[in-house]
Amino acid sequence: MVVFTLRSEGYAVIEAADGQEGLDQAQRHTVDLVLTDLNMPRMDGLTLTRALRALPGYRTVPILMLTTESDDAMKMQGRAAGATGWLVKPFDPQKLLEVVKKVLG
Numbered sequence: 001m002v003v004f005t006l007r008s009e010g011y012a013v014i015e016a017a018d019g020q021e022g023l024d025q026a027q028r029h030t031v032d033l034v035l036t037d038l039n040m041p042r043m044d045g046l047t048l049t050r051a052l053r054a055l056p057g058y059r060t061v062p063i064l065m066l067t068t069e070s071d072d073a074m075k076m077q078g079r080a081a082g083a084t085g086w087l088v089k090p091f092d093p094q095k096l097l098e099v100v101k102k103v104l105g
Contacts, residue, residue, distance in 0.1 A: 002066065005093040008098070009042065019043025021052050032104060034058070038067035038074070046081045052080035063102040063104065066091060 003013050014029055016022035020042040034052060038045040045065055047089065052058040062084040069075075071087045078086055084103055087096060 001093070002091075002096065004074050005096055006035075009097055011100070017041075019045065019048040022048055026052055026055070030057065031061065033100060034061060035066055035100075036063065036065040038065055038069050038078070044051075045083075048079055049078070049081040064099065064103065 003015060006013050014025050014031065016025050018041045019036070022034070022036060022040075023043065034049075036045040036048055040048075043051070044069065044073060049065075050061050052061070052063060063082060064085045064087060065078050065083050066087045066089060068089045075086050087097060
């Protein structure tokens with residue numbers, strides 16, 4: 001649904017099955033935004049965010065967490081890792097697009 005929503009608005013999307021594949025893709029491609037889940041196999045979203053922030057090309061790229069987690073402590077961990085924003089699933093496609101447009105400026 002996320003990919004469909006973004007592509008229907010004309011965004012190019014690079015998909016990854018898990019956090020490690022996401023990091024691999026990020027090292028091969030230049031992107032304007034990273035949208036990640038918190039709970040993923042091989043590498044969770046917090047670890048991915050920290051790894052991306054350590055890469056020179058990703059220090060300022062917006063990173064949004066899309067997850068079922070809504071706990072404030074978890075959100076604080078996300079911010080500390082370098083996440084730009086937090087969206088709770090299930091998500092509203094319009095809300096997702098609004099947030100994406102906002103962080104891309």
